[in-house]
Amino acid sequence: AQSVAQPEDQVNVAEGNPLTVKCTYSVSGNPYLFWYVQYPNRGLQFLLKYITGDNLVKGSYGFEAEFNKSQTSFHLKKPSALVSDSALYFCAVTLSGGYQKVTFGTGTKLQVIP
Amino acid sequence: DVKVTQSSRYLVKRTGEKVFLECVQDMDHENMFWYRQDPGLGLRLIYFSYDVKMKEKGDIPEGYSVSREKKERFSLILESASTNQTSMYLCASSLGQGRNQPQHFGDGTRLSIL
Numbered sequence: 001a002q003s004v005a006q007p008e009d010q011v012n013v014a015e016g017n018p019l020t021v022k023c024t025y026s027v028s029g030n031p032y033l034f035w036y037v038q039y040p041n042r043g044l045q046f047l048l049k050y051i052t053g054d055n056l057v058k059g060s061y062g063f064e065a066e067f068n069k070s071q072t073s074f075h076l077k078k079p080s081a082l083v084s085d086s087a088l089y090f091c092a093v094t095l096s097g098g099y100q101k102v103t104f105g106t107g108t109k110l111q112v113i114p
Numbered sequence: 115d116v117k118v119t120q121s122s123r124y125l126v127k128r129t130g131e132k133v134f135l136e137c138v139q140d141m142d143h144e145n146m147f148w149y150r151q152d153p154g155l156g157l158r159l160i161y162f163s164y165d166v167k168m169k170e171k172g173d174i175p176e177g178y179s180v181s182r183e184k185k186e187r188f189s190l191i192l193e194s195a196s197t198n199q200t201s202m203y204l205c206a207s208s209l210g211q212g213r214n215q216p217q218h219f220g221d222g223t224r225l226s227i228l
Contacts, residue, residue: 009154023154032214043118043204051214090156101172101224102217104149106156 002027004093006105013081014113021076023091033074034092034102035065050074052068061085064079081112117141120205120220128228133192135223137205144210146188147217148172150179151202163188195227 005020013019017026017090025031032051036044048059065076072092119135134209149157149172150219159172161180169180177199181189188207192199202224206217 012226034216036216036219041221043221044208044217046216046218049214049216101159101162101170104157 002031002093002095002103004091004103004105006089006091006108008108009106010109010111011073012111012113015083016080019078019081019085019110019112021089021091021110022052023074023076023105024072025074025093026072027095029095032094033065033067034094035059035063035074035076036090036104037061038088038090040087046063047076047089054063081110083112083114086110086112118205118207118218118220120203120223122223123221124224124226126226126228127192127195129195129197131160131192131195133195133227134203135190135192135203135225137188137190137220138186139188139207139208139218140186141209141218142185143207144185144220145208145215145217146182147206147208148178148188148190149206151222154185154227157204160190190203196203197227199225200227 005024012053034049038044050057050067058064088105088107092102094102118139127133147162148160158174163169163182179191202222204222205220208215208217
């Protein structure tokens with residue numbers, strides 16, 4: 001079975017400061033990992049993914065994520081937070097075998113304080 | 115850009131009614147998904163489909179069924195609506211059977227069962 005944990009329900013950060021949203025995963029094999037963002041009353045939007053290769057993945061809106069196999073983590077980062085980054089962030093994992101079934105985390109609310 | 119359209123943003127139905135939620139995508143994607151989103155629980159997969167007339171149960175299929183008669187359309191059916199099915203429902207689509215393709219989401223249907 002595969003699972004994703006987002007240990008923080010909410011993260012608060014001051015505008016201009018770096019931000020990190022944490023994600024750990026559990027799979028039996030090599031994972032494909034994703035980050036999505038959800039703004040109020042909207043569906044999820046894809047930010048970035050890790051498939052293979054470079055452990056540092058760059059995505060939309062200046063976000064990046066670091067894949068760490070030994071710690072089974074895929075933390076989302078941004079060097080300088082904007083108020084407009086305030087949203088709900090979801091980490092997701094999928095695995096080899098069968099058709100594409102993705103497991104999502106419970107989400108982390110990011111609040112960027114002006 | 116991929117567009118996933120859900121027929122209703124808000125829907126109010128009564129207990130025992132048969133409810134239809136419709137989803138259409140315009141990018142010829144093979145895979146389509148139905149999730150429900152509840153606070154603290156993240157996204158939970160109800161059903162998915164990887165081809166016309168094909169369907170697979172997700173993690174919480176009880177009380178739901180689906181229909182995919184055309185590639186672009188994926189319908190979720192609540193056979194006899196109950197109050198515990200009050201939730202936000204999200205439809206998504208993705209390209210091919212590749213596990214590394216991101217999902218594209220609609221803006222959701224907020225369903226209330228009275």
